Each structure stands twice: as C-alpha cells, then as structure tokens.
Amino acid sequence: MSFTLLSSPLQGFTDFRFRNAFHHYFGGVDTFYAPYIRLDGKLKIKSSYQRDLQLENNTTLNVIPQVMTNDADEFLFVVKYIQELGYKELNWNLGCPYPMVTKRGMGSGLVKESDKIDHILERVHAETNVVVSMKMRMGYENSSEILDTFPVLEKYPIKNIAIHARIGKQLYKGGVDLDAFQRCVESTSHKLYYNGDITTVNKFKEMQERFPSIDHWMIGRGLIADPFLPSMIKENTIEYPENRLEIFKEFHDTIYQQYDEFLSGPTPIKMKMLGFWEFFSQSFSNPQKTYKAIKKAGNPRAYxxxxxxxxxxxKR
Structure with a gap:
C-alpha cells in the first residue's frame, strides 16, 4: 500500500529554514506542517509567523499552516490571514501537551471541551470555506477524552485528524498507547493519521502492520533525531548513504549559517543549535558524549x- 509521510510541527525547530534545508538535503517528507500560530488574545500576526508562512520562503514545499487557539474569533482571524497568502487548509492544534498551554485550555487541554470545539468548528464552517484538519492528543488526563469528542467532530467535513498516541500529561514520557489509538480507528469515520514514536525504519514497519488502514504517517522528534529516516522509510532500507556524515555536515552548516544571520549574538545561536543537538546526538554512536561536547562549547569557534x-x- 502506498503511504504519505508528514513532518509534525515542532515549535522552535521546524520553521522554514529547517524545512527548506531538510527537503534539499534529505527529502522523504511529502507535507510539512508549520509550527502553530498563537495570538494570545491579540488579533495580530507576529512577524515570526509571517516570515514562516511567506510563500517566497516555501517555494519548493507543500506546507500547511497550523493554529492553536480556543477562541472562534482568533481562529477566523487566522483563516483570513492564511487565505490571503494563498493557503487553502488550516490545521488546528489540539495536541500540544505543555502545561503553560493546557492550563489555558488550549492544545491537548482542549480535547475534553467538546462544546467549545463544536462552537468553534460550527462558526468556522459557517463563515469560511477553509479546509480544516486537526492534530490531537487522545486527551489530557486520559485517552477516552477524544472518544467523547468524536461525535462532535462527525458533524463537520474535517479533512483528517492526526493523532499523537499519548495523552497530554505524559508530555513525551512513557510509551505510545497503541490500543487506545486502535479504539480511535474504530470510533470515527474521519480519516486518521498516526503520530508518535516513529524513530526507525523497523518501528515504522511495525506500526504499518499494526494499523493496516492507516496510510498517512506523521514524524516529529524522530525526524530531527535522524534526518535520514523519512527517505530511508520511503526507500525501504536500513542502510545509510556512504556519505552520510558529509550530507549531515552540509545540512548542519546551512541551518547554522541561516540562524546565525537571523539571531543576534553568540548566545541565541548557541541555544538554538543546542536544542537541535539534543535530537541530532541521538543518531550518533555516543549520544551523551556528543551532546556534552556541544554543551561545553562556549563560543562560536569552540562550537x-x-x-x-x-x-x-x-567516521572512525
């Protein structure tokens, strides 16, 4: 069965600089989801969101914008903005697990609020022609929260629902709950995408066998930890290219240069790259030693x- 690979949006990581470099050096991803737009009560699009979605910054990619909100007016404001740019689809984030988000009733903290979800979707579908897709956790406190929401979602022509097979309060700890995801598959007529812990080619094959009806697979942290993973999945191989380290270096140098030009001063670029290396190091033979070496580098030359x-x- 043919399948589609998607890049999960990760705030602080998968902006247009990363997306473009990833697509150029590694490939394998069919669609990239842009990190969420969040308005925080002000109907104004931040310049960082504007840069990320400008068409000239995404000329070679299939990109879908995302919004995180629990307010219908904010949702409608973002719809108007992305449609003016030429985007036809807006993804709604009900997946973010971080307490600073969920305590405000957004991200995975919104999954249990079926009445509020209903109100927002009703207005969006009544007042716009945007295509709505969703990214969700299975709940915040427990995995039955999403099941209680499905009857509301059935009322609307949602394009797809990408489900990260964890609950919000787990953050990224513990394993994915595949039994709970199976219950989701059995409980909705909407098209589901799978997201969560696809970190190797063999893990992907295991998921394919477990969920034969799923043909769209979303990769988040695993894609940053091993940028070769999507193309290896597509090529059905566990063998890395012989020039793996050369390709990685060119990719690394490209994003480093672009972030260095954009960020002001040595501290911001170090923190930005330190975040990436927390993931990159996982595909090196000694992750702890690798990350420690990056962390110790006190200036750009040392880095x-x-x-x-x-x-x-x-290489040795």
Missing part, C-alpha cells in the same frame, strides 16, 4: 571545533 571533532570521531 565549530566541537562539531568537526564529533564528525571526525564518528
């Missing part, structure tokens, strides 16, 4: 030296 040494050690 570049640490990266060179890491790649040299990995």
């Amino acid at each position: 570049q030296s640490a990266v060179s040494e890491i790649l040299k050690q990995e």
Whole structure:
C-alpha cells in the first residue's frame, strides 16, 4: 500500500529554514506542517509567523499552516490571514501537551471541551470555506477524552485528524498507547493519521502492520533525531548513504549559517543549535558524549571545533 509521510510541527525547530534545508538535503517528507500560530488574545500576526508562512520562503514545499487557539474569533482571524497568502487548509492544534498551554485550555487541554470545539468548528464552517484538519492528543488526563469528542467532530467535513498516541500529561514520557489509538480507528469515520514514536525504519514497519488502514504517517522528534529516516522509510532500507556524515555536515552548516544571520549574538545561536543537538546526538554512536561536547562549547569557534571533532570521531 502506498503511504504519505508528514513532518509534525515542532515549535522552535521546524520553521522554514529547517524545512527548506531538510527537503534539499534529505527529502522523504511529502507535507510539512508549520509550527502553530498563537495570538494570545491579540488579533495580530507576529512577524515570526509571517516570515514562516511567506510563500517566497516555501517555494519548493507543500506546507500547511497550523493554529492553536480556543477562541472562534482568533481562529477566523487566522483563516483570513492564511487565505490571503494563498493557503487553502488550516490545521488546528489540539495536541500540544505543555502545561503553560493546557492550563489555558488550549492544545491537548482542549480535547475534553467538546462544546467549545463544536462552537468553534460550527462558526468556522459557517463563515469560511477553509479546509480544516486537526492534530490531537487522545486527551489530557486520559485517552477516552477524544472518544467523547468524536461525535462532535462527525458533524463537520474535517479533512483528517492526526493523532499523537499519548495523552497530554505524559508530555513525551512513557510509551505510545497503541490500543487506545486502535479504539480511535474504530470510533470515527474521519480519516486518521498516526503520530508518535516513529524513530526507525523497523518501528515504522511495525506500526504499518499494526494499523493496516492507516496510510498517512506523521514524524516529529524522530525526524530531527535522524534526518535520514523519512527517505530511508520511503526507500525501504536500513542502510545509510556512504556519505552520510558529509550530507549531515552540509545540512548542519546551512541551518547554522541561516540562524546565525537571523539571531543576534553568540548566545541565541548557541541555544538554538543546542536544542537541535539534543535530537541530532541521538543518531550518533555516543549520544551523551556528543551532546556534552556541544554543551561545553562556549563560543562560536569552540562550537565549530566541537562539531568537526564529533564528525571526525564518528567516521572512525
């Protein structure tokens, strides 16, 4: 069966600079979801969101914008903005697990609020022609919350629902709940996408066998930890390219240069790359040592030296 691979939106990581470089050096991803737009009560689009979605910054990609809100007016405001840019679909984030979001009744904290979800979807579908898709956790406190919401979702022509097979309060701890995801498959007529812990080619195959009806697969942290993963899944191989480290270095240098030009000063670029290396290090032979070397680098020159040494050690 043919399948589609999607890049899950990760705030602070998968902006247009990362997406473009990833697509150029690795490929394998059919559709990228942009990190969410969040308005916080002000009907104004931040410049960072504007840059991320400008068409000239996404010329070679299939990109879908995302909104995180629990307010219908905010949702409608973002719909108007993305449609003016030429986007036809808006993804609604009911998946973010972080307490600073969920305590305000957004992200996965909104899953149990079926009346509020109903109100927002009713207005959006009555007042706009935007295509709505959703990204959800199975709930915040327990995995039955999404099941209680499905009857509301059945009322609307939602394009698809990507479900991360965890609950919000787990954050990213513990395993995915595949039995609960199966209950989702059995409880809705909407098209479901699977998201959660696709970290290797073999893990992907296991998921395919477990859920034969699913043909869209979303990869989040695993895609950053191992940027070769989507193309290897597509090519059905567990063998890395012989020039793996050279490709990774070119990709790394590209995003480093672009973030360095955009961010002001050595501290912001170090923190940005440290975040990436928390994931990158996982595909190196000694993740802890690799990450520690990056963390110790106190200035840009030391950082570049640490990266060179890491790649040299990995070649041996």
